[in-house]
Amino acid sequence: MIAGLFRRRPARSLRPTVSMLVMSYGVLAIACIVSLVPFFYVLSTSVKQTRSLFSYPPDWIPETLFWGNYQKILFEHPFLIWTFNTLFVALAVTLIKLLIDAMAAYALAKLNFTGKAALTGVLLMSVAIPVAALIIPLFFLIRDLGLLNSYWALILPPLANPLGIFMIRSFIVSLPDDLGHSARLDGEGEFGIFFKIILPLIKPGLVVHAIFTFMLQYTNFLWPLVAIQDERKQVLTVGISSLKANFVVDWGLISAAALLSAVPITLLFIFLQRFFLAQNLAGAFKG
């Protein structure tokens, strides 16, 4: 079943015509250019010595490369601390969420219990609650717990989002029930079944979930902006936006920071690309 999801088998009779091929590659080429071109401007600004984003007239290709902005962001600003914070929080959220979502998904997919339909309904509906609307009560809650300005403030609230349960559930649902039955006959407990049999089988689903969660955390802006005051506990997104001094904006510095901040997530993306772009992403959302 899982293997089947990776299948890519074009039928011979469906060979596209030449004009369709030309059009398709044309579309993809345009999409690639549009996707990447804005990055070149940031790259170009980041290696310019001037503090002006907007030298006039614009010169997009600087004559001499200037690395001072990179040096400055790495050594004069808590950029590495921000990076560590971002990775730490995103990783913590991802790992915890992976476990608790997989467990809940297993219960919803394969276990029978009283009130299952009602719980599923409530969780499904809660997916639609816009988290951004909850910043005020969450802010009060985290404050009353004494957790403002701490990593916990960033880690705990995202754990509540039930979307991930349904992503993983769709993978578990597609597994045959017999797997569990035969294991139970062998005297295996539910935890054994979950950890030894189910989890290994839904690895692709777990990876998709993990990357999705990680990405959302990595790009999160509003909540860290609200929950963290101490610059040294801040995450990359808010940290970089704080580089914008109101009086003289150092665009080169901000550009260097922006590009550097894209490095970790891009590396992750490249390493896990196989899973990231796997065709089973759609399966994840059929829920």
Added chain:
Amino acid sequence: MNSGNRIAEAEHRRLKASYKRRRNIVALIFLLPNLVFFLGFLLLPVISLFWQTFHDGGVLSPMRFVGLENWRKTFADPLVLTTIRNTIVYSLIAIPAVFLLAMIVALAMRTAQHGRSFFKAVIYFPTLQPVLIAALMWTFVLHPDFGALNLVIRIFTGEPVNFLGDPNLALPTIAMVEVWKGLGFWALLFFAGLAALPTEIFQAAELDGAGPVRRFFQHALPLMKPTFFFSVIFATIVNLQLFDSVFVLTDGGPSNATATATWYVYRSLFTFNEPGFGATLAFVLVAVVLVLTAVQTILLKGGGK
């Protein structure tokens, strides 16, 4: 005989009940870690959000009961309606646009088989970037005097376009940035949906003499309903929360043309220190999203039957 049967029945019921209890306990153990967070950080906040709509203060000063004052202000404030309208208009521009473009890219990917993983990676790249960084890049591109896009536009029309400074263009421009950022995600999702379709359907359709366009609309599209169903609802939830790019690119301006609901919630709480009013706005937003999602669910499920 009779009584023995009854004992067996009672025993059966007892066993059944104990089995049920054990089953429930096992399920609870699996669910509990998640439910703790769900109850604490989602359900409880929603309830306390409702509670806060009748209160004010709470950040610097203690919370105090104000009755329906926040609700009165919410209905009296013309900016509230503006923010809801902006949010919905934005979603009506951004969602169809990104879906259409993503579908075109997905179909192109399906046809073009060489270098597919390269294309996927490049097109997905913007999705990985925080909106903040995306916004910074677009400043470089859109600016009337310096922006690269405007340098090109100027060659053709002589007049630059004030993308973010014109009240009529600012919201569509924000939508454009969000579409750029979301394209990779939706394209890959749709591609995955297309790739998961059984090839036999296309073969049968081609034997019927159906061209590529008809094949797509008559055969592929209906089968992708589950993907679309999820996509529309997910996109609605996400887009109605629009904040980051507004915050970075326009801060609600010009003349409140890009003031969105979430932006106003944020501003009420932090800039104006009016958490009760902000909570009321947020509650309205939650209600709007839930109603829209419910309507979509009914329409999409009903339409497919």
Added chain:
Amino acid sequence: MRIEFATRGNRIGRVGRLMSSKTPSLCRTGVASVLVSMGLAISIGTGAIADDHLSGDITMIKGPHSADEHRFEQMIIDDFADVAPNVSVNFTTYDWANMNAQLTTGFASGNPADVLYLVDLIYPNYIEGRALHDMSALVADPDWAGERAAIAPFAWDLATSDEGVWGVPVLGAVYNIFINKDLLEAAGVADTWQNSYADMLDAAKKTTAGDVYGFAARTRTADFAFWDWLPYVHNAGADLLNDDWSGCGLAGAGAATQHLIDLHQAGVTPAVGSMGTQEPFDLFKAGKIAILHGETPQINELLANPPAFDWDVAMAPPGEKGQTVMGNFGILSIAEASENKDAAWAFIQHWASGPQVGRFAEQVSLQVVREDIVGDLFADNPAMSKIQTEFVPRVKGIQPHPQILKVLQSIWPVAEEAYRGNLTGEETIGKMCEIIDGIVG
């Protein structure tokens, strides 16, 4: 003196422990304060100078006035080591655009920064919420009387309200105009442009040609565009609020607002809404703007990379009721929740002292409120010394009402519409007054 500090020191040790137990995250603060407490024990034993008895770990938060803010602050902190070697100061910044969110979060968390640099736009709100420490007793210390007297009385007025002193005034930020003298001369309006609003409009029209704009002011809410509008309001004898702060005080500012509308409708400015703070300044440096509303920290940039033309600083032409300059003031406050107020006060004294604040002001091109050092500052910076001596006496700031930021941000979208030609000056004022009365009425 010594004894007093010693008792304070004991209190601080307890405080350090309290603080570290409060923060469950990986907390450098806690570790550092323990280390510092150990250092304290040693220095008491060796009977070092008085200020050795100050110890602990304090945090200062400030919005950046320069991209090199951290470097400049570190200089001040390094010098503080000579004053109070056992106090470790941790400097962090807030983002100007989000200062309320970040500061409010800090106050709400019960663990705000000990020392806060606050501008007049927001501190009234925190005074009202009693988030700041009343420094009346501290600044009245006879040992500090000389320093207190060095700071201008008008500045103390700004930091005083509700019978409390809520901070030590340290810096002023003036919003000046930059002029490209070459462009103005070439258009034949070299000095005449600043005689009246009509002359200013005329000069803007005459200097506009090709890709050169005659005039530019900020227009967006996010860029605090109201700073560039307020001098014209003040010159007309009007202000945001009326005298007793019970309602709108903008009546009379219609003509002044109309002047700015005319400028933006005359085709002499960049497109309304297209420019932030930085972009027009970059255009100015390239010689593409004749008259530009800006801020004094930008002067440093002009000195570091001199443009290819003669430039000068100026104020807006006089209005019906006078000629004022817009300015903000910043104070150094102590958070009421700070558990190391003695170290915080010592650091504020250090920061506000002549040598420290003077060096910082020169580094970032801001104005000082200490009258004793004005004469020595900006010796090789004629633009700044002109601002300090000629403009600062004309400064008229904002009314420090707790909701003044809400007033400004709520009315500005009306001005944005007006600059686009959709409203007259009088209509603009009318609409703004409705909004203001709704907020403070």
